[in-house]
Amino acid sequence: MNEVSVKIERPKTFCGLVGVYGAKDASSYIYYGLNALQHRGQEAAGIVTREKAEEKSIFNVHKNTGLVANVFKDEKILRGILKGDAGIGHNRYSTTGSAESKKNVQPIVVNYRKGNLAIAHNGNLTNSHRLRDELTESGTLFQTTTDTEIILHLIARSQKENVVDRVYEALEAIRGAFSLVILTDDQLIVARDPYGFRPLALGKLDKAFIAASETCAFDVIGAKYLRDVEPGEIIVIDDEAVMTQEVRSTFLSDIPKESRHCIFEYIYFSRPDSKIYGESVDKVRRKIGKSLAEESPVQNDEDEKLVVISVPDSSNTATLGYVSQSLKMGIKAKFEIGLIRSHYIGRTFIQPNQDMRDLKVKMKFNTVKGVLKGRKVVIVDDSIVRGTTSKQLVKLIREAEPSEVHFRVSSPPIMHPCFYGMDFPSEQELFANQFDGDIARMTRELNVDSLAYLSLEKLLESAPTEVEDSTSGQLRNYCTACFSGKYPTDVELNSKEEFEANINEAKM
Numbered sequence: 145m146n147e148v149s150v151k152i153e154r155p156k157t158f159c160g161l162v163g164v165y166g167a168k169d170a171s172s173y174i175y176y177g178l179n180a181l182q183h184r185g186q187e188a189a190g191i192v193t194r195e196k197a198e199e200k201s202i203f204n205v206h207k208n209t210g211l212v213a214n215v216f217k218d219e220k221i222l223r224g225i226l227k228g229d230a231g232i233g234h235n236r237y238s239t240t241g242s243a244e245s246k247k248n249v250q251p252i253v254v255n256y257r258k259g260n261l262a263i264a265h266n267g268n269l270t271n272s273h274r275l276r277d278e279l280t281e282s283g284t285l286f287q288t289t290t291d292t293e294i295i296l297h298l299i300a301r302s303q304k305e306n307v308v309d310r311v312y313e314a315l316e317a318i319r320g321a322f323s324l325v326i327l328t329d330d331q332l333i334v335a336r337d338p339y340g341f342r343p344l345a346l347g348k349l350d351k352a353f354i355a356a357s358e359t360c361a362f363d364v365i366g367a368k369y370l371r372d373v374e375p376g377e378i379i380v381i382d383d384e385a386v387m388t389q390e391v392r393s394t395f396l397s398d399i400p401k402e403s404r405h406c407i408f409e410y411i412y413f414s415r416p417d418s419k420i421y422g423e424s425v426d427k428v429r430r431k432i433g434k435s436l437a438e439e440s441p442v443q444n445d446e447d448e449k450l451v452v453i454s455v456p457d458s459s460n461t462a463t464l465g466y467v468s469q470s471l472k473m474g475i476k477a478k479f480e481i482g483l484i485r486s487h488y489i490g491r492t493f494i495q496p497n498q499d500m501r502d503l504k505v506k507m508k509f510n511t512v513k514g515v516l517k518g519r520k521v522v523i524v525d526d527s528i529v530r531g532t533t534s535k536q537l538v539k540l541i542r543e544a545e546p547s548e549v550h551f552r553v554s555s556p557p558i559m560h561p562c563f564y565g566m567d568f569p570s571e572q573e574l575f576a577n578q579f580d581g582d583i584a585r586m587t588r589e590l591n592v593d594s595l596a597y598l599s600l601e602k603l604l605e606s607a608p609t610e611v612e613d614s615t616s617g618q619l620r621n622y623c624t625a626c627f628s629g630k631y632p633t634d635v636e637l638n639s640k641e642e643f644e645a646n647i648n649e650a651k652m
């Protein structure tokens with residue numbers, strides 16, 4: 145028998161971040177925050193805290209592969225090891241639990257000539273190979289294969305006297321996507337790349353400050369959302385900030401006129417109960433579902449209500465929007481729970497003659513046959529990546545004998561890789577790319593009666609466009625590169641190959 149890991153293909157990013165400064169038992173807050181951000185990375189987690197003892201600061205670290213609850217299951221870790229009033233935490237996505245992968249678990253910590261430094265990063269750099277080569281040539285020894293360690297070395301090697309200046313200098317040298325939480329002996333520094341690809345929000349917890357990838361991490365501990373960390377902004381939180389209740393902030397030198405927030409966060413990745421880029425994910429995701437119905441409605445048969453089902457859980461909100469707009473348009477439709485998703489599966493063992501793809505989907509999803517049998521069914525999914533899961537889902541739904549199956553996707557076809565932190569497969573493996581975006585061929589391949597994707601124009605119309613209240617004067621805009629192929633930044637020569645090599649290394 146073979147052991148298989150039951151993973152259903154979904155887009156993946158590399159992490160969720162939490163940073164806390166000025167709270168007794170900071171690690172408990174970070175732990176709850178990481179739990180709320182578990183969807184952003186399920187394969188490794190770590191926390192580093194700063195403990196002040198007799199004028200000295202000690203960095204306490206615990207990290208491992210596994211879910212947050214497993215990594216910190218021993219109560220002594222939070223209470224006994226991770227002491228201190230400041231700290232940072234990280235959830236990471238990777239694909240294996242190998243020793244190599246363990247080395248890559250963040251936060252990464254060093255003790256260098258100026259003291260202690262810990263860093264956690266969400267995003268991907270687009271000039272990492274060049275920087276890594278340059279640093280290696282000048283004698284830097286790398287412990288991990290992550291982009292993040294490059295940032296750490298750049299900070300540690302900077303000749304600037306002040307730690308914030310050292311961070312500034314390092315961030316000026318890197319390109320691509322980075323939301324960061326950095327812990328020093330005296331500060332929590334939070335920063336975001338000049339395009340603001342990945343989300344990062346700032347909040348308050350009594351007198352303490354907290355930063356997190358999404359605001360759902362604030363809600364769980366009763367923290368209040370203050371604002372987003374702006375693209376290109378470096379915020380310094382220290383004892384003075386806690387005393388005055390004001391953080392200090394500075395901006396990187398080259399802030400583009402428009403931000404390029406990852407629009408995929410609204411489509412799929414962020415939790416609907418979060419606020420990202422200053423807007424409720426639920427609100428935007430419903431709007432996306434409504435736009436999809438406006439653009440590609442399915443008509444009901446006379447007197448028969450259309451049965452609209454979502455691929456749980458990430459498509460639920462867009463499906464609600466799809467149904468409400470269908471009703472507005474005079475289409476008789478109802479939202480039904482037609483697919484049930486199991487949340488409790490781990491590894492399993494299969495007989496070599498079993499079809500592993502069938503088994504994977506069946507262990508994860510089952511249909512409510514009475515809901516689907518004989519009905520005209522619309523499935524709403526947020527995206528199609530490789531198409532393997534979509535095909536298996538349609539097969540499963542067809543076994544329930546609906547009269548028709550219509551597939552609606554609440555994003556445009558994914559045609560291109562992402563260099564900014566979403567782990568899509570190579571271009572050749574992307575479903576829409578394999579069929580050159582030809583809807584008729586994709587419809588046949590999926591074995592559905594009709595297939596429609598949301599257009600890029602409608603997607604952009606669904607996302608907030610009003611001018612952000614930005615100190616730097618930057619206007620709000622979105623990255624859509626995986627749909628359009630228009631990358632907002634230069635992707636350095638060979639970066640695609642480098643990127644894929646990098647991802648593969650990280651997976652080893």
Ligand code: SF4
Nearest residue numbers: 406562566623625626
């Ligand atoms: S390429 Fe796609 S997934 Fe990547 S940052 Fe841009 S919109 Fe997001």
